[in-house]
Amino acid sequence: MRVIGIGDNVCDKYRHLNLMFPGGQALNVSVYARMLNCESGYMGVFGQDKVGEHIKNTLKKLAVDISRCREYPGENGYAVIDIKDGDRVFVMSNKGGVLKEHPLVLDEEDLAYIATFDLIHTSNNSHIDRELPKLSGLPNLLSYDFSVTYKDRNKLEYICPHIDFAFLSCADLPEREIIALARQMNLWGAKVIIATRGSKGAVIYNGENVKIFQPKLINPVDTLGAGDSFAAGFLVRYAADIIKRGITAGDDRYETELDKALGCASYMSAKICMMNGAFGHGCPLE
Numbered sequence: 001m002r003v004i005g006i007g008d009n010v011c012d013k014y015r016h017l018n019l020m021f022p023g024g025q026a027l028n029v030s031v032y033a034r035m036l037n038c039e040s041g042y043m044g045v046f047g048q049d050k051v052g053e054h055i056k057n058t059l060k061k062l063a064v065d066i067s068r069c070r071e072y073p074g075e076n077g078y079a080v081i082d083i084k085d086g087d088r089v090f091v092m093s094n095k096g097g098v099l100k101e102h103p104l105v106l107d108e109e110d111l112a113y114i115a116t117f118d119l120i121h122t123s124n125n126s127h128i129d130r131e132l133p134k135l136s137g138l139p140n141l142l143s144y145d146f147s148v149t150y151k152d153r154n155k156l157e158y159i160c161p162h163i164d165f166a167f168l169s170c171a172d173l174p175e176r177e178i179i180a181l182a183r184q185m186n187l188w189g190a191k192v193i194i195a196t197r198g199s200k201g202a203v204i205y206n207g208e209n210v211k212i213f214q215p216k217l218i219n220p221v222d223t224l225g226a227g228d229s230f231a232a233g234f235l236v237r238y239a240a241d242i243i244k245r246g247i248t249a250g251d252d253r254y255e256t257e258l259d260k261a262l263g264c265a266s267y268m269s270a271k272i273c274m275m276n277g278a279f280g281h282g283c284p285l286e
Contacts (some may be wrong), residue, residue, distance in 0.1 A: 001033070001039070001236055002038065002041075002116065003033035003041075003119045003232075003235070004040070004043060004119070004121070005025075005026035005027050005029045006122045006126065007099075008027065008044065008095050009026070009045075009046070009076070009128075010027075010076070010078050010096075010097075011076065011077075013285055016082060016131050018236075020078070021280065022055045023279075024125070025124075025126070026044060026123050026126050027042050027055070027230055028225055028229070029228055029231060029232045030064050031207040033119075033232050034064050035232075037235055038236060040064045042069065043067070043104065043113075044069055044071060044078055044104070045071070045099040047072065047073075047077070047098040049075055051115060052071070053099075055076065058140060060244060061281075070104070072102050074098040074255075075097040075098060076097045077095075077097040077098075078097065079094075080278040082279070083085065099126075102126065103127035103130075104126075104127070104128060105131065106135070111138060114140065119142075119239050120138075121144075121231070121232075122135075122143070123146075123147065124149045129159065132159060133276065135278050136161075141164045141165070142162065142164050143163065143166075143167070143230070143235055144163045144165070144166055145227075148168075152265050153154075156184075160189040163189070163190050163191075165190070165235060165238075166190040166194070167195075168171045168195040169195075170196070170203075170279075171197050173282070175212070178195045178197075179210055181195075182195060183205060186207045189254075196230055199217055200214075204262070206249050207249065208249040209249055212260075213269070217271060221273065222272050222276050223276070224277060224278050225278035226273050227239055230266070230269040232265075234240075237257075237265075242254065245257075
């Protein structure tokens with residue numbers, strides 16, 4: 001599998017540790033895919049500051065391709081984080097830094113490069129929505145993390161026709177409402193909808209069947225990256241073992257392979273929750 005994350009990158013600044021850790025929804029999935037032995041790329045926008053430099057250096061060490069990234073004067077994206085009882089608490093952010101001022105506009109060379117990957121993952125924080133029609137015209141599978149922006153109906157109606165996978169963060173939404181929302185999103189065009197619910201597990205809808213998944217619970221060190229690592233584990237296995245093999249929801253093998261994909265998702269999420277930051281690699285704050 002070749003996986004590319006397109007969009008947001010940040011450094012999460014942990015005041016209690018005086019360290020900052022690379023992260024961001026799109027970037028995280030590219031790194032987690034690399035941890036799963038995929039060839040991996042990331043396309044985004046870096047600021048010309050210490051934050052941007054640390055992220056670039058880390059991705060180079062991890063062998064994540066950043067050859068199509070942009071760079072501009074100004075602040076890289078960052079967020080300030082506190083940890084309370086092992087759970088992340090967001091204090092503030094600069095809303096993406098230079099990315100919001102210079103969002104990606106994909107040219108023909110970008111698209112030819114992106115087309116070499118099997119799977120694209122992007123997010124609601126990536127300032128990429130206007131470019132989704134270009135991405136959906138490629139042969140790749142396309143995944144989008146709505147996080148909590150699923151509450152915006154206009155956004156859902158616009159994005160769902162372009163994507164294969166939709167991820168939602170729905171910890172406080174009743175199960176019946178999640179299922180109803182997933183069915184509506186499928187009618188709008190999204191193929192597989194995955195609603196993560198924190199310690200309550202996840203709800204998966206594939207256009208035919210609803211799957212309720214409950215992982216084994218752990219005592220986390222830091223939950224930052226839990227949802228992105230779940231997404232990466234699920235996407236890599238689902239794409240490789242179900243879609244690439246032509247297994248459909250009505251196939252006898254489907255349920256077994258779906259369980260394997262969810263097992264990989266749960267494994268990755270638990271692994272990431274036992275380290276500080278989205279995937280470690282902290283450096284001192286400025």
